[in-house]
């Protein structure tokens with residue numbers, strides 16, 4: 398079963414009104430914005446990646462979902478599997494560093510052991526509050542946490558930062574040599590918290606790019622009931638990356654993807670990469686000409702590595 402099949406089945410279960418139909422980066426519960434993400438050794442990080450970097454990535458990937466809702470971070474809970482003392486100590490050092498870097502407090506969690514040889518599975522749950530609101534009604538907070546589902550016909554699709562650096566960084570980590578800045582994009586992603594707070598009151602829809610620009614743009618369009626076209630030639634690439642299609646399907650970028658009305662002037666550095674129209678699905682262009690969709694739009698669990706073109710989850 399693929400990740401999207403599994404989540405589609407979950408959607409048939411009784412859902413909390415704040416679950417946003419299991420079609421958003423977060424839930425909004427009791428005035429809190431809640432998200433949870435897991436890193437699995439061999440799936441999300443390499444066994445040889447430094448423990449401190451794994452701690453960084455675990456926190457950063459969760460904060461990225463809060464950033465996509467313009468949230469202020471309230472705190473995090475950690476579920477941690479002990480395995481070897483040196484790695485665990487280095488992880489704790491890295492955890493202290495990333496929590497300090499983003500001024501994030503630990504709320505609690507759980508500590509377990511692993512069977513000998515089992516890969517590490519690390520989970521963090523992050524809690525946030527809608528930025529700029531006093532403690533008040535859930536509606537007031539929810540109204541400032543843009544969903545994936547708000548894109549409208551005529552909106553433009555925008556992305557912060559650059560895309561494809563983390564995918565290149567993963568190849569560098571596997572090879573053991575290469576550009577340090579690209580490697581850092583893979584090992585130490587930067588949650589766009591300040592950008593998210595600036596954008597949240599202004600945009601129609603927002604999410605972070607975790608699985609790949611194309612699959613995540615398709616998810617935003619599907620959740621919004623509109624079609625989206627992405628211009629491959631417009632995708633902002635970092636120095637050292639030149640294959641826009643590979644960049645747009647690699648994932649791990651943790652930039653913010655958002656829909657905004659025509660004429661929008663973003664308050665933070667961002668690039669217009671596409672447009673929404675009536676209809677459904679994703680289309681690609683390069684220099685104005687239609688380009689066929691690749692077989693895989695991004696990463697999806699359950700497909701032995703890269704995912705398929707299904708934007709449902």
Ligand SMILES: Nc1ncnc2c1ncn2[C@@H]1O[C@H](COP(=O)(O)OP(=O)(O)OP(=O)(O)O)[C@@H](O)[C@H]1O
Pocket residue numbers: 404407416418419420421422423424433434462607608710
């Ligand atoms: N095992 C699960 N149980 C309950 N809800 C789930 C489960 N897996 C995913 N979801 C829900 O499905 C929705 C989509 O999840 P998804 O993991 O794709 O979003 P995300 O966290 O933004 O992305 P990513 O995991 O790529 O960072 C969210 O509402 C999430 O809470």
Ligand SMILES: Cc1ncc(C[n+]2csc(CCOP(=O)(O)O)c2C)c(N)n1
Pocket residue numbers: 434435439440441442443567607608647648649696
């Ligand atoms: C060793 C290794 N192999 C492949 C990848 C690529 N990758 C794995 S999960 C994922 C999407 C985000 O995960 P999720 O959807 O679970 O949040 C991506 C792009 C990696 N990071 N490390």
Ligand SMILES: [Mg+2]
Pocket residue numbers: 421422461462465604605606607
């Ligand atoms: Mg997300």
